[in-house]
Amino acid sequence: MQEFEPTIIAFVCNWCTYTAADLAGTSRLVQPPNVRMIRMMCTGMVDPKYVIKALLEGADAVLVSGCHPGDCHYINGNLKARRRMKLLKEILPRFGFDERRLKMTWIGASEGIDFAQTMRDMAQQVKALGPNQLRTQMVL
Amino acid sequence: MPAYPEEIEDALAEGVVIHYLSAPVRIVDNDGKVSGLECIRTELGAPDSSGRRRPVPIEGSEFIVECDALIPAIGQQPEARHLTEAGLDVSRRNTIEVNRHTTQTSMPDVFAGGDAVSGPATVIDAIAAGHKAAEAIHRYLSGENLGLYEKELAEKEPPGRDWREIPEGIAREARAGLQHREVRESVSSFAEVALGLHDEKATGEALRCLNCGACSECMECVKACERCAVDHAVQEQTVEVKVGTIIVATGFDIMDPSPMQQYGYGRFPEVYTGLEFERLNNAVGPTGGQILMKNGQRPASIGIVHCVGSRDVNFHEYCSRVCCMYALKYGHLIKEKAGHDTQVYNFYIDMRCFGKGYEEFYRRLQEEGITFVRGRPAEITDEAIGPKEEGKLIIIGEDTLSGRRLRVPVDMVVLCTAMEARKNAPEVARLFGISQGGDGFFLEEHPKLGPMSTATDGIFLAGSCQGPKDIPDAVSHAAGAAGQALALATRGKVEIPSATSWIDPDVCAGCQTCIQLCPYSAIEFDERKEVSEVNEALCKGCGSCSGFCPSGAARTKHFTTKQVFAEIEGILADVI
Numbered sequence: 001m002q003e004f005e006p007t008i009i010a011f012v013c014n015w016c017t018y019t020a021a022d023l024a025g026t027s028r029l030v031q032p033p034n035v036r037m038i039r040m041m042c043t044g045m046v047d048p049k050y051v052i053k054a055l056l057e058g059a060d061a062v063l064v065s066g067c068h069p070g071d072c073h074y075i076n077g078n079l080k081a082r083r084r085m086k087l088l089k090e091i092l093p094r095f096g097f098d099e100r101r102l103k104m105t106w107i108g109a110s111e112g113i114d115f116a117q118t119m120r121d122m123a124q125q126v127k128a129l130g131p132n133q134l135r136t137q138m139v140l
Numbered sequence: 141m142p143a144y145p146e147e148i149e150d151a152l153a154e155g156v157v158i159h160y161l162s163a164p165v166r167i168v169d170n171d172g173k174v175s176g177l178e179c180i181r182t183e184l185g186a187p188d189s190s191g192r193r194r195p196v197p198i199e200g201s202e203f204i205v206e207c208d209a210l211i212p213a214i215g216q217q218p219e220a221r222h223l224t225e226a227g228l229d230v231s232r233r234n235t236i237e238v239n240r241h242t243t244q245t246s247m248p249d250v251f252a253g254g255d256a257v258s259g260p261a262t263v264i265d266a267i268a269a270g271h272k273a274a275e276a277i278h279r280y281l282s283g284e285n286l287g288l289y290e291k292e293l294a295e296k297e298p299p300g301r302d303w304r305e306i307p308e309g310i311a312r313e314a315r316a317g318l319q320h321r322e323v324r325e326s327v328s329s330f331a332e333v334a335l336g337l338h339d340e341k342a343t344g345e346a347l348r349c350l351n352c353g354a355c356s357e358c359m360e361c362v363k364a365c366e367r368c369a370v371d372h373a374v375q376e377q378t379v380e381v382k383v384g385t386i387i388v389a390t391g392f393d394i395m396d397p398s399p400m401q402q403y404g405y406g407r408f409p410e411v412y413t414g415l416e417f418e419r420l421n422n423a424v425g426p427t428g429g430q431i432l433m434k435n436g437q438r439p440a441s442i443g444i445v446h447c448v449g450s451r452d453v454n455f456h457e458y459c460s461r462v463c464c465m466y467a468l469k470y471g472h473l474i475k476e477k478a479g480h481d482t483q484v485y486n487f488y489i490d491m492r493c494f495g496k497g498y499e500e501f502y503r504r505l506q507e508e509g510i511t512f513v514r515g516r517p518a519e520i521t522d523e524a525i526g527p528k529e530e531g532k533l534i535i536i537g538e539d540t541l542s543g544r545r546l547r548v549p550v551d552m553v554v555l556c557t558a559m560e561a562r563k564n565a566p567e568v569a570r571l572f573g574i575s576q577g578g579d580g581f582f583l584e585e586h587p588k589l590g591p592m593s594t595a596t597d598g599i600f601l602a603g604s605c606q607g608p609k610d611i612p613d614a615v616s617h618a619a620g621a622a623g624q625a626l627a628l629a630t631r632g633k634v635e636i637p638s639a640t641s642w643i644d645p646d647v648c649a650g651c652q653t654c655i656q657l658c659p660y661s662a663i664e665f666d667e668r669k670e671v672s673e674v675n676e677a678l679c680k681g682c683g684s685c686s687g688f689c690p691s692g693a694a695r696t697k698h699f700t701t702k703q704v705f706a707e708i709e710g711i712l713a714d715v716i
Contacts, residue, residue, distance in 0.1 A: 007715050009708065015595060036711045038704065041639060045683020045696055047704075054708050058715035073573075073595075074682030075659035084687070109575045109595070110583055135715070 006060035006126040008035045011046045015073040017065040023112030031116040032123040044077025048088045061101040061126040068106040176206045241293040242276040303352045316345040384629035389602040395449040395558040402519045411553045431478045439551035441483035449558035461608040463556035471510040484510045515540040559608040581607045592621040639681040645671045647693035654685035
């Protein structure tokens with residue numbers, strides 16, 4: 001059987017993590033191909049239903065990544081996101097998802113190396129976690 | 141005996157005998173000449189009302205101290221009789237009663253100061269009293285109300301209490317002891333006994349000063365500054381300037397090479413940084429522009445070490461960009477100023493002569509007879525092997541082109557230290573809402589297309605705060621930044637992003653949660669329609685409202701739920 005390759009959806013902030021991803025790319029840092037990014041203007045606009053939607057659509061994990069606390073381009077959107085994600089983690093099991101399938105990180109615009117490392121770590125962790133149940137059961 | 145301990149010690153050393161607890165009774169004479177002093181021993185009696193134990197004579201303990209001369213050293217007190225006769229109020233201790241603040245006596249026309257008021261005190265106290273009295277007398281004669289002046293003085297804060305805080309971690313150092321004349325000499329002459337401090341001790345003593353008084357406003361610096369650049373009247377003030385654009389041009393720091401112990405900066409006096417050598421070279425520098433060593437001699441050979449802290453994974457990975465060229469300039473100046481027989485050795489990794497006319501300059505320097513060694517030196521030492529190296533600094537390294545190990549004895553070493561981001565760059569970055577790159581320098585919007593602008597609209601970068609630059613580069617960078625800043629400022633209006641939020645009035649339930657969430661106060665509640673409304677001129681499109689809206693009425697344009705869902709479905713289309 002082919003080795004399981006997870007699909008990770010990353011909601012990334014336009015001002016930091018998205019730029020860091022760009023930097024990681026232009027710096028030619030090696031990163032796994034498992035991550036698919038959706039650019040948001042701020043992690044503060046990530047509606048919890050986007051995360052659930054992504055998981056329901058079959059993503060194996062969701063990453064929400066924004067600016068370091070205090071560095072938000074929109075003053076404090078990242079802190080609002082942190083609260084929302086914390087609460088969302090509490091209710092994810094009721095949807096049948098392991099709470100480890102949602103992760104939130106802070107990656108600044110200049111931290112391309114950090115970004116690539118986070119992607120590698122996350123791909124590794126999700127690989128260990130196994131595929132999203134939805135993918136094996138095919139029931140919606 | 142109220143004397144300083146060292147005074148008593150000195151007296152004893154000179155052979156003075158001190159009789160404690162003795163009181164003089166009478167002078168013994170022999171034919172009208174002094175022959176001795178009769179004293180009586182005393183003991184300390186019970187404390188009196190002031191708590192002091194008065195000496196009480198011991199009956200029958202009289203003794204005679206034989207002597208040829210007698211010097212009475214008795215106390216003093218003011219002669220007050222004529223003062224009382226004149227009508228002045230006098231205290232119990234025979235001193236003149238005065239107003240503490242104005243020094244006015246009981247007779248309005250008479251002011252008093254000095255020992256006659258305070259009792260025995262120092263010259264300084266007396267002079268201070270004189271100053272005080274002079275001021276009060278002037279006011280009195282000018283017809284001012286001294287009562288008001290007194291009140292003013294009484295309310296004035298005592299001076300000299302706002303000392304600077306003493307930093308922690310300062311080791312205690314003993315006061316330098318005074319040098320004294322030998323006892324043998326001092327007993328037989330009237331020459332000054334205390335000899336003061338030697339140069340070294342005196343400067344050492346001055347260095348103990350923690351400068352806790354900070355500036356005492358002696359104004360000597362005002363006199364010394366030929367450019368009249370010192371103004372003591374200037375006070376810190378906060379000025380609010382309304383601007384449309386800001387150019388950040390905060391520059392760089394020079395790396396301190398002391399952590400690179402192998403190069404001996406700070407240990408060997410003849411190891412300089414590039415900037416220090418520049419100063420040595422300068423016509424208004426300490427040597428008037430002559431290239432001299434600290435001992436005043438002309439150096440016969442100079443080593444220039446490139447890439448100190450630059451292109452080094454342990455310090456800064458980047459190239460500092462300017463060092464190759466200024467090292468070449470130094471080589472040229474050394475040949476010109478210190479003489480063409482001066483040996484100049486450049487230790488480089490790569491010569492990076494990238495600019496217009498730079499490569500030609502490099503070639504010219506090679507023709508001037510400057511030696512170039514490819515290889516970063518391993519060490520600079522003063523441990524000589526052989527007579528040629530005696531008293532010199534030896535640069536140990538390898539010529540990687542010929543593969544030979546080298547020991548190059550030189551008189552002086554110049555370290556081309558790295559340019560680095562300023563220590564306070566993180567604070568400045570936070571202040572202006574801009575980011576720093578991995579190397580610490582401020583991050584430009586785009587490395588190729590936006591080298592002067594930043595991620596924050598209206599903030600521009602100029603010069604070495606963005607990365608190491610030589611002068612022509614910094615000038616063009618700054619001119620570009622100024623042009624961009626002006627282009628933005630003179631237009632008088634800015635375009636706002638299209639991605640603002642919008643609240644659907646048909647869906648909004650009027651819960652007003654979004655009003656609390658909006659960091660820009662861009663949402664207001666319309667009482668009549670009972671819905672929240674976004675002010676698009678204020679909205680920055682962060683989506684704080686749309687990310688939370690319980691009814692889904694708040695939407696950020698281009699990031700609506702429908703659009704994001706479609707995006708999710710699209711990128712996950714192949715997954716299930």
